[in-house]
Amino acid sequence: MGFERFGKVSFAPFTKVSKFVDFLDEGKIKGTVCKKCSTFHFPPRGDCVSCPSSEIDWKEISGNCKLVTYTTIHSAPQGFEDDKPYTLAMVDLEEGGRALGWTEGLSEEDLKIGMALKLEIKKLPDERLTFVLKGQ
């Protein structure tokens, strides 16, 4: 199994970083670190954005993050029609990097820019995995 297990609807079945999903299965959220220049990437990347290296290590993150911005989707794309409305949030991770994810257990009124949130693994039907953003 590879990256096709990530998210409710998979748009990218093949990637250099499909081990990300295996780590989620083990209860770990990991980004990548460039072996040459130590740049941290989240979402994980197989190729460094700071230098020409493709040698990476995996680094577990805490999930601690701060809300940068959010939006509520009322007109959902294909595959998400039954979930609308839902709120997507962008967060800055404690370790660096940014994540975009669905909020869970939070209404739009609960969200304040800069507030602490937690990135957590969520198991979906059919052994699919994703992450969601919850309050701390």
Ligand SMILES: [Zn+2]
């Ligand atoms: Zn690098």
